[in-house]
Amino acid sequence: MQPLTTLITGGTGSIGPDLLARLIDSGIPGPVGVLIRPQSDSQSAFTRLLNQVLAALSINSKHTLQTLAKTLIPVPGDITHPSLTTTPLCLSGIRLIIHAAADTRFRAPLQDLQAINVQGTRHVLSLARQCPRLQRLVYVSTCCVAGTSTGLIAEDLTPTPPGFLNPYEQSKWQAEQYVSSSALPFTIARLSTVVGSQLTGAISRPGALHHALKWMYRGLVPMVPGQPDTHVDLISSQYAAAFLSQLALAPGPVAPVIHIAAGPSAVTLSQLLALCVQTFKQISPSWLQGQIAPPMTVDSQTYALFQDSINQSGDVLFKSVLDSSSAFLPGLIHPKTYQTTRARQLFDHPPASMDWRRVLPLVIAQAVGPAGPVVRLHSRETHP
Amino acid sequence: MDFLAPPKNPFQNPLSPINSDPPSGTSVENFHVYHFCLDRNDRHEYPDRMSNSTHPSGNPHHTVGMRAVCAVLPDSSLTLQELADASLLRSTVKVLEGFAFERAFIAPAQQAVESLALAAAKRALAESGLDPKDIHALVWAGAIPGNHLRHAPLTPDRHDAVLTNFQYIAGWLLDELGLINADVLAVTQQGCSTMFSGLRAGRALIVAEPHITNVLVVGADVLPHGSTREIMYNVISDAGCAVILSRDWKTDVWAGYHQTSRGYYWDTLGRQPEIIAAYFPTSAATIRELLQKQHLTPSDIDLVIPTGVSRASWEILMRLVGIPADRLYVPKHTFGHTILADNFLMLEEVRRSGRVKPGAKLLLFTYGFGSAWTGLILEH
Numbered sequence: 001m002q003p004l005t006t007l008i009t010g011g012t013g014s015i016g017p018d019l020l021a022r023l024i025d026s027g028i029p030g031p032v033g034v035l036i037r038p039q040s041d042s043q044s045a046f047t048r049l050l051n052q053v054l055a056a057l058s059i060n061s062k063h064t065l066q067t068l069a070k071t072l073i074p075v076p077g078d079i080t081h082p083s084l085t086t087t088p089l090c091l092s093g094i095r096l097i098i099h100a101a102a103d104t105r106f107r108a109p110l111q112d113l114q115a116i117n118v119q120g121t122r123h124v125l126s127l128a129r130q131c132p133r134l135q136r137l138v139y140v141s142t143c144c145v146a147g148t149s150t151g152l153i154a155e156d157l158t159p160t161p162p163g164f165l166n167p168y169e170q171s172k173w174q175a176e177q178y179v180s181s182s183a184l185p186f187t188i189a190r191l192s193t194v195v196g197s198q199l200t201g202a203i204s205r206p207g208a209l210h211h212a213l214k215w216m217y218r219g220l221v222p223m224v225p226g227q228p229d230t231h232v233d234l235i236s237s238q239y240a241a242a243f244l245s246q247l248a249l250a251p252g253p254v255a256p257v258i259h260i261a262a263g264p265s266a267v268t269l270s271q272l273l274a275l276c277v278q279t280f281k282q283i284s285p286s287w288l289q290g291q292i293a294p295p296m297t298v299d300s301q302t303y304a305l306f307q308d309s310i311n312q313s314g315d316v317l318f319k320s321v322l323d324s325s326s327a328f329l330p331g332l333i334h335p336k337t338y339q340t341t342r343a344r345q346l347f348d349h350p351p352a353s354m355d356w357r358r359v360l361p362l363v364i365a366q367a368v369g370p371a372g373p374v375v376r377l378h379s380r381e382t383h384p
Numbered sequence: 385m386d387f388l389a390p391p392k393n394p395f396q397n398p399l400s401p402i403n404s405d406p407p408s409g410t411s412v413e414n415f416h417v418y419h420f421c422l423d424r425n426d427r428h429e430y431p432d433r434m435s436n437s438t439h440p441s442g443n444p445h446h447t448v449g450m451r452a453v454c455a456v457l458p459d460s461s462l463t464l465q466e467l468a469d470a471s472l473l474r475s476t477v478k479v480l481e482g483f484a485f486e487r488a489f490i491a492p493a494q495q496a497v498e499s500l501a502l503a504a505a506k507r508a509l510a511e512s513g514l515d516p517k518d519i520h521a522l523v524w525a526g527a528i529p530g531n532h533l534r535h536a537p538l539t540p541d542r543h544d545a546v547l548t549n550f551q552y553i554a555g556w557l558l559d560e561l562g563l564i565n566a567d568v569l570a571v572t573q574q575g576c577s578t579m580f581s582g583l584r585a586g587r588a589l590i591v592a593e594p595h596i597t598n599v600l601v602v603g604a605d606v607l608p609h610g611s612t613r614e615i616m617y618n619v620i621s622d623a624g625c626a627v628i629l630s631r632d633w634k635t636d637v638w639a640g641y642h643q644t645s646r647g648y649y650w651d652t653l654g655r656q657p658e659i660i661a662a663y664f665p666t667s668a669a670t671i672r673e674l675l676q677k678q679h680l681t682p683s684d685i686d687l688v689i690p691t692g693v694s695r696a697s698w699e700i701l702m703r704l705v706g707i708p709a710d711r712l713y714v715p716k717h718t719f720g721h722t723i724l725a726d727n728f729l730m731l732e733e734v735r736r737s738g739r740v741k742p743g744a745k746l747l748l749f750t751y752g753f754g755s756a757w758t759g760l761i762l763e764h
Contacts, residue, residue, distance in 0.1 A: 220657055222664040223704075291648030292658075293665035302703045306664070309696045312482045313617050314475070317657050 001073065003093040004033040009079055009124060010100030010140065011072075012036060012049050014194055014205040015244070018237045019100070020049075020072060021056035022245035024063065028096075030071035035084060035101065038076045046074045056238075079120030084127050094131040096248055099124045100140035102172070106208050106327030110167035117171040118178065125182045137184045138248050143192040143233065143261055145173040148334045155257045155342045157188075165330050180256065187254045189247055191240050192261035192338060193328075198236035198354055201362025208327035209234070210367040215321045217280055217368035219292040224325075225303035226332030228270035233261045233338055236354045246346045255342040263340035265353045267360065269297060269332060275357070279364040300333040448587045449633030450762065451514070451598070454507035455625035455729040456500055457719055458491040464619070472613040480619055483694035488720050489621035493609045497531040498553050500624030501604035502560055508600065508626035509561065516562040519628070520596040521589050524554035524570040525582030525603035527723055527752070532572065557602060566600070576691065577643070577752025579603040579625060579724040580760060586629045587638050602626045605723040615721075616660060618693050623722035623729065636735070639745065640761035642674035649755035659755060663697070666757050668704040671749060674759040675705075682706035685761075686744035689713050689734065691726035707747070726750065740764050 006023070010016055011034035023032065036046055050068050057063055063071075077085025079101050103116040121139065128137050146153045147170075148163035157180050164170040179186050195210075196203040203210055215221050243260040267275070277294045280287040298306075307326075310318045344350040462470070464477045467488055473480065491500060501524075509516060526532050534551045554568045567589075571582040579601070586599035604624030607613070613620050629638075644666055649659050675682060685707050690698045702709050715730050722729065727748045734740055744764040751757050 218658070220661045222661045286648050289648075291646050293662055293669060296665045296668060296704060298704065302700060305696065305700050305703070309483075309694065309700070312479060312696070314479055315617075315660075318660070 001033075001075070001087055001089060002031055003090040004031055004073065004075075005029050005093055006032040006096040006098070007035065007075070007089075007094055007127075008032060008098045008100065009035045009084075009120075010098075010102065012045065013100060013102075014203075014207075015191075015237045015240045016100065017049060017052035017204075018056050018197075018241035019098070019244050020053045021058075022241045023248065024053070024068070024071060025058045025061060026245055026249050028249060031073045032071060033073050033075040033089070035077045035079065036074045037078050042074065042076065056241075079123055080115060082123050082126065084123055091127070091131045092133065095133050095135045096138070097124065097128050097131070097134065097136075098138045098140065098244070098248055100244075102140070104168060104205075104207065106166045106168045107323060108167065110170060113167050113171035114174065117168075118174045121175040122178055125178060125184065128182070128184050135185060136248065136254070137179070137182075137186045138244065139176070139179045139186060139188045140244065141176055141179075141188050141190045142169070142172050143190045143259055143338050144169045144331070145176060145190065146336060146338075147173070150334050150336050153259070153336050153338045155190075155255060155259050155339050157257055165334075166327055168327075186256065187247060188257045189244055189343075190257065190259050190261070190338075192233035192235050192259070192266075194237050194240050195234045195360070196237060196363045196366060198238050198359045201359065201364075201366040203363065203366050204237070206367065208324065210363075211324040212328050213276065213364055213367040214369070215325060216276060216295060217284070217287075217364075219286075220318070220321050221295045221325060222293075223296045223298045223303060223306060224269070224273070224329050224332060225300050226269045226297055226329075227335060228268065228297055230269040230332050230335040231262075231264075231266040231337050232269055232272050232332070233263070233266040234354065234356060234360070235260065235262055236359060239351060239354050242351050243343055243346065247343075250346055254346070258343040258346070259338040259340050260343055261338040261340055262353050262356075263338050266337070267356045271356075272360070273297070275360050276364055279361045280368070282361075283365060283368065303329075303333070446591050447632050447634065448590050448629050448638045450627055450636035450638075450731075451630040451633045452508040452511040452626070452628040453636070453728055453732045453735055454504050454511060454627075455623060455725045455732050456503045456507065457489040457621060457623050457722070457729070458496070458500070460492070461487045461489045461621070462613075463487045467613050467619070472611075473619075474612060474614050475617060479617070480614070483617060483696065484718065485619040485694075485720055486718055487621075488613045488619050489623065489722075490613070491606045491622040496606045496622065497526070497604045497624070498534055498556060500606065500622065501553060501557060501602050501626075504604065504624040504626035505557060505561055505600060505602045508602075508628050512598075512628045512630075514598055514628065517565050519561075519563045519566045519598050519600045521586065521599045522554060522558055522561075522563055522566045522568045523582045523586045523589075523599060523601040524552075524557070524568065525578045525601060525724060526553070526570070526572055527575050527578045527605050528607070529572070530608060531605055532570070553604075561600075563600070567596075574754050574756045574758075575752030576721075576723050576726070576750050577754070577756040577758040578605075579627075579728065580641075580643075580748075580750060580752075580758040581756075583627060583629065583760070584641055584643075586627075590629060590631050597631045599629045600626060601629065603724045605725075607723075616656065619720040621692075621720040621722045623719070623725035625725035625728040627728060635742075636731070636746070636762040636764055638760075639763045640674055640678035640680075640759075642670055642677060642759050644670040644673070644757040646755050646757075649753075652753050659753075662755070663751055664700060664704060667701055667749065667751060670757040671701075671705045671747070671759050674747075674761065678761060680745070680761070683708060684745055685711055685747045686764075687711055687713050687734070687740060687746050689727050689730050689746055689748045691750050692719055692721040692729075693726075701749075724750075724752075734764075
């Protein structure tokens with residue numbers, strides 16, 4: 001394999017194509033290695049990725065599929081492998097590593113998440129130590145490592161673990177500890193919730209928020225915990241990619257932690273719910289006719305009573321709704337605002353925050369999709 | 385008086401005595417009043433909302449109170465374990481015990497509905513002290529279609545058999561009770577809210593028709609023999625109830641009513657999850673609208689008369705509306721959920737206890753398939 005200048009993990013993930021496109025638009029010197037899991041259709045999977053990157057490039061870009069294929073090189077491998085790949089890599093030229101691969105299943109068992117999010121990160125760090133010319137290691141983390149903390153969340157390392165709402169948060173915090181103690185030239189980039197494309201609302205991989213929206217549309221979410229003015233920090237995949245790309249290629253030293261988040265300009269819970277109802281009304285006659293009641297905003301104690309009654313009933317469907325919503329909703333009772341100063345200092349003219357009034361209706365419409373009948377399940381769980 | 389046009393003073397009805405002052409305890413706001421002319425061929429009907437207005441003369445305000453409230457349960461019951469052993473439950477005993485259910489009262493198969501209805505009605509008449517001929521209307525309330533007809537002996541003649549579809553319990557009650565001066569009407573298709581609508585109709589008759597002073601509202605529902613005894617995590621009992629509404633009666637005075645109907649939830653089978661999910665937000669909105677209509681705050685409610693559904697759900701609902709938790713009535717006896725008699729079983733208990741002060745504001749609330757969320761405020 002030809003010597004790489006950059007290695008990226010998670011390139012096929014939800015923000016991967018946008019990130020790769022931004023890096024290429026910024027003139028990143030190639031070749032850029034994209035770690036991709038070996039599978040029976042690896043070649044077509046990589047071709048799909050190239051097409052996605054091509055579509056995300058700026059309109060001024062002169063790249064074609066052929067030129068992209070010379071810049072982006074597939075590296076068969078897996079972060080669960082101690083050396084990431086069995087393909088011989090020339091590490092001497094690698095100056096940049098962006099580690100974005102992760103298991104983002106909020107409710108997966110901690111052990112499973114640690115295998116990828118913690119052990120996988122340690123494997124990346126191990127490889128990074130073998131890169132003599134490494135200038136920057138960008139670890140893509142999540143703002144959710146703040147857990148149950150409230151108030152203004154600073155762009156700082158957090159050596160003391162907060163309370164965690166789910167195993168995912170815990171695994172990402174644990175990974176951060178390894179990164180921050182690695183003695184490598186690292187920056188931890190914590191992303192808030194990526195909702196989808198700000199152009200089309202398209203969602204490459206539905207997350208907890210999208211599942212909650214879907215249940216809400218079907219009238220199966222009677223209440224959400226939180227205060228009306230609680231911030232719900234949402235960003236687009238393009239916004240995330242722009243900041244990550246700027247961070248990756250920034251000359252000179254960069255802060256050890258940055259938040260890629262909406263921060264103070266985040267939509268509030270009441271605004272989000274109102275937007276949901278407004279969008280639902282455009283899609284569904286039943287919502288338009290006021291037949292379906294929007295969810296109520298309730299305090300944590302009331303929500304806990306409601307959760308208890310659902311758990312008491314053992315209702316499979318509602319437990320499923322609650323479980324998929326619980327990855328997202330409980331965070332609302334720990335109101336917080338993410339500081340974004342250091343992220344914005346990467347730019348002379350930082351990109352505008354996502355226009356949630358325009359983008360969220362697109363995302364909501366994509367998330368809820370064509371409505372079908374709700375099937376009651378009595379014998380087994382199913383994922384939404 | 386020109387009967388071909390509405391009277392200039394819409395509040396002056398030439399057929400009823402003119403009262404210059406409303407009876408004490410009457411709320412003058414948000415009443416709908418329908419005026420009828422003496423000559424039915426020239427009837428003019430128009431709604432007149434009397435809100436925030438004073439009336440120079442002629443006062444059609446009528447206090448309507450509950451002169452009698454009685455409810456009856458069958459003698460026999462089955463415990464949760466017995467129900468489970470008979471495969472009459474979907475959930476486990478443990479789940480239902482967690483919701484504070486203990487047993488279901490089940491009426492015997494034959495002549496169950498009419499027996500419960502008759503028993504409740506007789507008790508109500510006895511409590512009221514009224515002569516049956518002083519009842520001017522009977523309103524029958526029943527949620528389940530099969531409960532509207534008298535059990536009739538089978539007839540081999542298929543031409544006669546069709547007539548059994550018209551052997552209404554309401555008519556039979558008129559006969560059994562000797563209600564020789566009562567008009568009959570019936571209310572149905574509102575599930576557990578049906579009795580509330582029966583009362584609403586009864587009260588409207590009193591307000592609208594001067595010759596109607598006492599209305600007997602009777603409701604009874606029995607699940608079909610062999611039915612599951614669990615509906616959406618509620619253990620269902622059979623029961624009957626009866627309320628006598630009387631003009632100018634000062635106890636448990638009708639002080640406000642609000643109903644939210646949502647046809648979207650007609651499909652009890654296909655939209656079960658949606659119905660469950662809609663319960664809390666729509667209940668809270670309905671109660672809030674009722675309070676707002678009556679210019680009341682949640683803390684103005686002195687006592688909430690619940691239904692027999694899971695007590696935990698009532699605690700949640702009280703929190704959603706903002707009514708202090710200690711205002712939720714705790715009944716002496718539990719009986720599961722009786723389709724349409726719950727609130728009246730508890731209201732009867734409250735009345736007999738004598739422990740609630742006159743003038744206290746009582747909130748009765750229920751949800752019924754169809755769907756309808758209904759709230760009623762009484763001044764005790």
